[in-house]
Amino acid sequence: MYTPTGRAAFVPEQDTPFSEYIQDSRENIEQILDKVRPDNGERKYLGGYTNAQAASMRSPFQLPANKKERCSEGGKGAGKGFLLIHGLIDSPYLLSNIRDSLHRQYPCALIRAVLLPGDGTVVGDSLEMDHKEFRRIVEYGVKGFQEDAQIEELYLVGFSAGTTLAIDYMKNHPSAAQRLRADKITGLILLSPSIKAKSPFAFLASFISLFKDWESRFDEEDAVRYESFSYNAGAVFYALTRDMMDPEYALKVPVLMAVTADDTTVDAEAARRFFCSSDAAQQRVLIWYQSIDPAVNNRIAQAADLQCDTVLEIPLEEMKEEFKTVNISHLSIPIRPEDPHYGLHGRYRHCRKYAASPADLAACRDEEEDNLFGENNVEELPADLKPQYRTLRRSTFNPFYEQLEAMLFCFTDTACSTAELLKRK
Numbered sequence: 001m002y003t004p005t006g007r008a009a010f011v012p013e014q015d016t017p018f019s020e021y022i023q024d025s026r027e028n029i030e031q032i033l034d035k036v037r038p039d040n041g042e043r044k045y046l047g048g049y050t051n052a053q054a055a056s057m058r059s060p061f062q063l064p065a066n067k068k069e070r071c072s073e074g075g076k077g078a079g080k081g082f083l084l085i086h087g088l089i090d091s092p093y094l095l096s097n098i099r100d101s102l103h104r105q106y107p108c109a110l111i112r113a114v115l116l117p118g119d120g121t122v123v124g125d126s127l128e129m130d131h132k133e134f135r136r137i138v139e140y141g142v143k144g145f146q147e148d149a150q151i152e153e154l155y156l157v158g159f160s161a162g163t164t165l166a167i168d169y170m171k172n173h174p175s176a177a178q179r180l181r182a183d184k185i186t187g188l189i190l191l192s193p194s195i196k197a198k199s200p201f202a203f204l205a206s207f208i209s210l211f212k213d214w215e216s217r218f219d220e221e222d223a224v225r226y227e228s229f230s231y232n233a234g235a236v237f238y239a240l241t242r243d244m245m246d247p248e249y250a251l252k253v254p255v256l257m258a259v260t261a262d263d264t265t266v267d268a269e270a271a272r273r274f275f276c277s278s279d280a281a282q283q284r285v286l287i288w289y290q291s292i293d294p295a296v297n298n299r300i301a302q303a304a305d306l307q308c309d310t311v312l313e314i315p316l317e318e319m320k321e322e323f324k325t326v327n328i329s330h331l332s333i334p335i336r337p338e339d340p341h342y343g344l345h346g347r348y349r350h351c352r353k354y355a356a357s358p359a360d361l362a363a364c365r366d367e368e369e370d371n372l373f374g375e376n377n378v379e380e381l382p383a384d385l386k387p388q389y390r391t392l393r394r395s396t397f398n399p400f401y402e403q404l405e406a407m408l409f410c411f412t413d414t415a416c417s418t419a420e421l422l423k424r425k
Contacts, residue, residue, distance in 0.1 A: 001122050001220055002213070002228070005032050008125035009115045011136045018112055018144050022060045025115055030055035032121045045223040046365070047347030054223040057341070058091040058120040063103045063111045070108065070150070077106025079152035080412065081145040081184070084113035085138060087160025087194070088237055091120050093224040094159050097336045098191075101405045106412075110151060114141045116161075118233075123226040127213060131239045135172070138165050146183045153186035155412060159334050160265070163193040164240045171249045187254035187283070189408065191334045192263065195244050196270035197237060205234030218352050224341060227352060245274060254283040256411040256421075258333050258404060261291035261300065264376040265330035269306060276308035285421045286311045287407065289400070292327040292378065293385060312422055314400060323399040326387050329375035332395040333404070342396035344373075350394035364391035373397075 007028060012021045033051035045054060064070050072078045082102055084095040092113035099111050114137045118129035145154045158166040166188050175181040205215075209231035218227040243249070255278060259271045275286045288311050290297050300306050316327055323337055323344060337344045351364035353376070364371060370390035372378075378392055398404060410416035 001036055001124060002217070003124040004128050005036070005121055005125055007032055007121065008128060009117045009120045011117055011133055011140060014140060014143060016140075018060075018062055019066060021140075022062060025120070026055050026059040029058055029120050036122050044219060044221050046221045046349065047223060047341065049223040049347075057093045057096075057224045058115070060115045061092055061096070061099065061111075061113050063099060070110065072150075073108050077102075077109035079150065080106055080109035081148070081151040081154040082109060082111045083138075083141045083145060083154065083156050084111065085141070085156065085158045085162030085165050086113065086116065086119070087158075087162050087192070088116070088233055089119060089123070089126060089226040089229060090160065090162075091115065091224050093341070094331075095157065095162075095334055097339055097401070098157060098159075098334050098408070101336075101408060102412075105409050110145070110148065112141060112144070114138065119226070123220055123228045123230070126226060126228075126230045126233045129230075129233055129236045131236045134161075134165055134236070134240070135168065138169050142169065142183050142185070151184055154184040155187050155189055156185060157189040157191070158193070159191045160330065161194045161237060161240070163188075163190040164195070164237070164244065166190065167193075167195075167244065167249055167251065168240055170251060170253065181253075185253060187256070187411065188251060189411065190255065190257040192266070192330045193257055193259060193271040193274070194237070194241060194266045195274045196241055196267040197234075198263070198265060198267050202234060202238045203242075205231045205238055209235050218355060222348055224348075245270065247277070249274075251278040251284075252282065254411070256285050256287075256407060258287040258289075260289040260328035260330065260333065260375065261296055262289075262293075262327045262375040262377050263330045269300065269303075272300070272306050272311070276306065276311075283411075283418045283421075284310050285407065285411070285418060287314060287404065288312065289314045289328040289333075290316055292316060292374070293381060310418060310422065314403075319399045323397075324372050325395050325397075325399050326372055326374040326378055327395070328398065328400075329395040332373075332398045335397045336401040336405075337397045337399060339397055344397060346396070348396070350396050351391065353394075354391060360391055364393055367391075 086094050117133040118125045145151045156166040215229045335342050349365045354360040372389040373393050373395035
C-alpha cells in the first residue's frame with residue numbers, strides 16, 4: 001500500500017483514443033487494487049465499496065461515452081468541450097458532480113477528465129509522482145479536443161492542483177490572440193485554486209523526500225482519494241507553484257474562480273491576489289466564501305491588493321442550518337450536498353484527525369447528533385467564536401453548490417455577461 005507498484009497511472013501515447021485510455025486506466029487500477037487490497041477483510045473502504053467500484057470512481061471518464069451518443073444541437077452545448085483536471089492525491093471523482101451538472105445543462109457537449117499519473121492506484125505510487133508527467137497528461141487531454149472537428153470552444157476545469165496545471169498550461173502555451181487560440185481554450189474554471197502552498201516550509205519538501213517518505217500517514221479508507229501525503233507529492237506541488245505569482249502567469253482568458261477564505265490546504269489570499277492581478281479586460285468572477293472568523297474578513301476587506309471589482313462575497317450566514325456546516329473547506333467546493341460518497345448523508349466521513357481516539361473516531365463517523373462539518377481551522381478559533389459540537393468532520397460538500405452550478409452555466413454561456421454573473425447570488 002505504501003510502496004510504489006511500478007504500475008502507476010500513466011500518460012498514453014498522444015494518438016490513443018480517449019475511450020481506450022479510460023478502459024486501460026480502469027483495468028490497471030482494478031488489477032492493482034485486487035492485488036494490494038484483496039477481499040479478505042482488510043480492504044477497509046469506508047462505505048463498503050468493492051475494488052471494482054473504487055476503480056470506476058477513480059478512473060478517467062467521458063460524457064457522452066462514445067461518438068455515437070454525441071448530438072449536434074447548438075442549444076444543448078454542441079461544440080463545447082470541458083477538460084476536467086483533479087487535484088493532488090485526488091481522482092476524477094472529485095469533479096464528478098461538476099461533470100453531471102455540465103452534462104445536464106449541455107447534453108451535446110463533450111466532457112472528459114484525466115487521471116494524474118501517480119494517483120488512483122495506491123498511495124505508494126505518489127512516491128514517484130513527477131510534475132512533468134502531470135503536464136504531459138494535460139497536454140494529452142487538450143490535444144484530444146483540439147483535434148476534434150466538432151469542438152469549437154474548450155474550457156479547462158480544475159480543482160485544487162488541477163487549477164495549478166490549468167494555469168501552468170496557459171503559461172507554457174501562450175497565444176497572441178487569446179480569443180482565437182489554436183487549442184480552442186475559451187476560459188478557465190478554477191475551484192479551490194492552488195496558487196501557493198499554505199506552509200511557508202513547502203520549499204523543503206524536495207529535500208526532506210530524500211530521507212523521509214511521509215509527511216502524514218493514515219489508514220487508506222477513502223475509496224476515491226489517498227488519505228496519506230508523501231513528501232514527494234509536496235515537492236511536485238511546490239515545483240508547479242513556485243513561481244505562479246510571477247506576472248507571466250497572469251491569465252488573459254475569461255476566468256471563473258471559487259475560493260474559501262478558510263482554506264487550510266493552500267493559501268486562499270494568494271489565490272485572490274492572483275485573480276485580482278489578471279487581465280481586467282476579460283470576463284472574470286471570483287466567488288469568495290467568507291471566513292468564519294470576522295477578523296479575517298475585516299483584514300481582507302482592508303487589504304488593497306485583495307480588492308477588485310468582480311469579487312462576489314458569500315457570507316456564511318446564508319448557509320441553511322440543515323447542512324450542519326459552519327464554514328467551507330478546500331475539499332468541499334465542487335461537491336453537491338446530495339453526493340452519495342461525500343455528501344451530507346454520504347458513505348464517507350472525513351474524521352482522520354480523531355485516529356488516535358477510537359471513541360471520538362467512532363462518534364465522528366457514526367453519530368449524527370451534535371456533529372458538525374467544517375474546515376480544520378474551526379478548532380483553532382477563540383472560544384467565543386467556536387461553535388459547539390461533539391466532533392467536527394472536515395466538510396466534504398458545498399452548501400452553496402446550486403449557486404455555483406448556476407454561475408458555471410452562466411460563465412459557459414457566451415450570451416451571459418459578467419454583470420449577470422455577479423447577480424447570480
